[in-house]
Amino acid sequence: xxxxxxxxxxxxxxxxxxxxxxxxxxxxxxxxxxxxxxxxxxxxxxxxxxxxxxxxxxxxxxxxxxxxxxxxxxxxxxxxxxxxxxxxxxxxxxxxxxxxxxxxxxxxxxxxxxxxxxxxxxxxxxxxxxxxxxxxxxxxxxxxxxxxxxxxxxxxxxxxxxxxxxxxxxxxxxxxxxxxxxxxxxxxxxxxxxxxxxxxxxxxxxxxxxxxxxxxxxxxxxxxxxxxxxxxxxxxxxxxxxxxxxxxxxxxxxxxxxxxxxxxxxxxxxxxxxxxxxxxxxxxxxxxxxxxxxxxxxxxxxxxxxxxxxxxxxxxxxxxxxxxxxxxx
Amino acid sequence: xxxxxxxxxxxxxxxxxxxxxxxxxxxxxxxxxxxxxxxxxxxxxxxxxxxxxxxxxxxxxxxxxxxxxxxxxxxxxxxxxxxxxxxxxxxxxxxxxxxxxxxxxxxxxxxxxxxxxxxxxxxxxxxxxxxxxxxxxxxxxxxxxxxxxxxxxxxxxxxxxxxxxxxxxxxxxxxxxxxxxxxxxxxxxxxxxxxxxxxxxxxxxxxxxxxxxxxxxxxxxxxxxxxxxxxxxxxxxxxxxxxxxxxxxxxxxxxxxxxxxxxxxxxxxxxxxxxxxxxxxxxxxxxxxxxxxxxxxxxxxxxxxxxxxxxxxxxxxxxxxxxxxxxxx
Numbered sequence: 268x269x270x271x272x273x274x275x276x277x278x279x280x281x282x283x284x285x286x287x288x289x290x291x292x293x294x295x296x297x298x299x300x301x302x303x304x305x306x307x308x309x310x311x312x313x314x315x316x317x318x319x320x321x322x323x324x325x326x327x328x329x330x331x332x333x334x335x336x337x338x339x340x341x342x343x344x345x346x347x348x349x350x351x352x353x354x355x356x357x358x359x360x361x362x363x364x365x366x367x368x369x370x371x372x373x374x375x376x377x378x379x380x381x382x383x384x385x386x387x388x389x390x391x392x393x394x395x396x397x398x399x400x401x402x403x404x405x406x407x408x409x410x411x412x413x414x415x416x417x418x419x420x421x422x423x424x425x426x427x428x429x430x431x432x433x434x435x436x437x438x439x440x441x442x443x444x445x446x447x448x449x450x451x452x453x454x455x456x457x458x459x460x461x462x463x464x465x466x467x468x469x470x471x472x473x474x475x476x477x478x479x480x481x482x483x484x485x486x487x488x489x490x491x492x493x494x495x496x497x498x499x500x501x502x503x504x505x506x507x508x509x510x511x512x513x514x515x516x517x518x519x520x521x522x523x524x525x526x527x528x529x530x531x532x533x534x535x536x537x538x539x540x541x542x543x544x545x546x547x548x549x550x551x552x553x554x555x556x557x558x559x560x561x562x563x564x565x566x567x568x569x570x571x572x573x574x575x576x577x578x579x580x581x582x583x584x585x586x587x588x589x590x591x592x593x594x595x596x
Numbered sequence: 597x598x599x600x601x602x603x604x605x606x607x608x609x610x611x612x613x614x615x616x617x618x619x620x621x622x623x624x625x626x627x628x629x630x631x632x633x634x635x636x637x638x639x640x641x642x643x644x645x646x647x648x649x650x651x652x653x654x655x656x657x658x659x660x661x662x663x664x665x666x667x668x669x670x671x672x673x674x675x676x677x678x679x680x681x682x683x684x685x686x687x688x689x690x691x692x693x694x695x696x697x698x699x700x701x702x703x704x705x706x707x708x709x710x711x712x713x714x715x716x717x718x719x720x721x722x723x724x725x726x727x728x729x730x731x732x733x734x735x736x737x738x739x740x741x742x743x744x745x746x747x748x749x750x751x752x753x754x755x756x757x758x759x760x761x762x763x764x765x766x767x768x769x770x771x772x773x774x775x776x777x778x779x780x781x782x783x784x785x786x787x788x789x790x791x792x793x794x795x796x797x798x799x800x801x802x803x804x805x806x807x808x809x810x811x812x813x814x815x816x817x818x819x820x821x822x823x824x825x826x827x828x829x830x831x832x833x834x835x836x837x838x839x840x841x842x843x844x845x846x847x848x849x850x851x852x853x854x855x856x857x858x859x860x861x862x863x864x865x866x867x868x869x870x871x872x873x874x875x876x877x878x879x880x881x882x883x884x885x886x887x888x889x890x891x892x893x894x895x896x897x898x899x900x901x902x903x904x905x906x907x908x909x910x911x912x913x914x915x916x917x918x919x920x921x922x923x924x925x
Contacts, residue, residue, distance in 0.1 A: 503848035
């Protein structure tokens with residue numbers, strides 16, 4: 268199976284994790300998504316795990332020469348949907364950075380290309396792989412907190428000094444699609460439900476000269492069965508913080524509460540007095556699952572339909588924040 | 597200074613704390629807010645701190661006989677505004693349970709009575725007294741996290757089996773006014789800003805046969821200078837939880853993050869690497885501050901105008917949740 272990577276901006280690290288876990292996985296080539304994208308760091312990261320990749324200046328040339336079975340797409344966010352379109356038209360399976368597109372029009376066009384292509388596609392919603400989120404998810408799905416009433420999700424990142432493409436809505440897409448898509452995925456994954464409505468807010472007031480980048484955002488969703496979901500996103504985590512991201516989820520149900528904080532999962536329910544730590548569990552590796560799906564073994568837990576759905580919800584949430592209106596699906 | 601208490605449903609415990617702290621404070625009498633309210637537990641609680649109170653069957657008789665300088669009002673939530681009106685008309689200073697009223701019409705009438713009365717009034721927003729919230733507030737007000745971008749507030753309670761008056765919107769008022777008024781107070785206190793808009797949600801889907809009681813609610817506020825505030829309220833905390841309430845606040849600013857969790861306050865900013873615990877500080881006692889204000893010494897940190905404002909915002913937030921519409925002030 269031939270694998271290639273396009274772009275250097277996203278989560279190709281998931282493939283590196285897959286290689287560490289299974290040394291029969293390899294990557295053949297990497298190419299930039301645009302002429303100005305520096306792909307050398309990607310090649311160096313693969314070299315560190317013993318994989319020497321061919322470097323191409325142009326991804327179309329790479330596709331013609333390498334004829335990959337799977338391509339991971341993670342270039343500048345605005346261009347990923349165009350790259351994915353090129354891949355789908357060549358019947359190449361796509362492991363794509365989220366969001367799949369940075370506006371609803373691009374997403375709709377991409378979805379039609381996907382339907383025509385007949386290939387496999389998924390998006391890099393990699394929080395599902397994390398052992399603490401996997402542990403929390405398992406506990407919730409086992410019914411250990413009963414029926415869910417409310418979910419609170421937090422993503423807080425260090426801003427630092429971001430590349431220029433983060434500072435334009437056109438190239439970046441917005442904090443709700445970029446950071447918030449993880450939260451939407453988590454809510455969708457934990458509840459197993461679609462959404463009925465969203466009301467969102469975002470601000471760029473204290474974004475430290477990052478142009479259009481929204482340094483904070485809030486969303487409120489209601490799922491189809493009435494679960495209330497709050498999402499808080501920000502780039503306000505200071506440089507002195509002990510980690511890049513402060514990812515949290517808290518799920519309150521009729522029989523208890525599960526939460527993830529500081530890379531640990533906890534539960535309070537009728538099984539014991541007080542807060543109990545959940546054992547972390549192997550969350551798997553999304554790229555490896557996707558590769559197996561392409562090979563015909565099993566299904567990647569996140570389907571293409573899921574990936575399109577999550578991006579669409581994020582783009583509507585961004586629209587809600589832009590317009591100040593609640594959007595009902 | 598003569599002090600009396602009406603009702604048994606709220607936070608008269610703040611007066612007990614004041615007595616523990618200053619044994620010159622005493623309470624003269626207690627009376628129910630309605631004929632069916634059992635006031636005996638209140639008298640017993642005062643007896644435990646060495647204060648023997650007179651019990652009355654009827655608060656108007658008590659007022660005539662005792663002629664109190666201050667009355668603490670904490671009967672059934674729907675009746676507190678009527679009791680407060682009776683007190684204001686007698687020119688008696690009022691230490692009132694929040695919310696001050698359970699609908700906007702009652703609140704408006706009460707506000708006019710207050711303006712005519714010329715007496716002192718405040719509401720029991722007692723989270724300000726808690727040493728961890730006081731510590732967090734001090735750090736934020738000292739500028740240690742810079743300008744605030746986003747605030748997340750959580751109040752999670754054990755539901756248990758609540759008295760019947762919690763199960764009717766008319767007698768209870770709703771979870772957003774009752775529980776959420778603490779959150780609105782915290783946001784107002786930490787930012788020092790008024791609010792521009794609110795969008796709220798609430799649900800009674802999993803309220804364990806508690807009638808109208810909303811077991812979960814979410815609110816999103818924007819302050820006048822653009823701080824985003826999320827509030828999550830629920831009664832989903834299981835009986836096995838280590839405490840009744842899981843109160844949290846997280847304030848993210850341009851220079852760092854302060855948060856309160858598990859009755860401790862923490863900061864991350866440029867002063868040190870990693871998360872630092874803040875020393876708890878004496879948050880004072882709101883009843884004692886109010887008593888001093890009535891005596892002519894200093895000002896209670898929460899003015900009557902603040903108390904009316906916070907209740908008004910909560911009632912609009914409830915309206916937003918009832919109607920599904922964003923309300924702009």
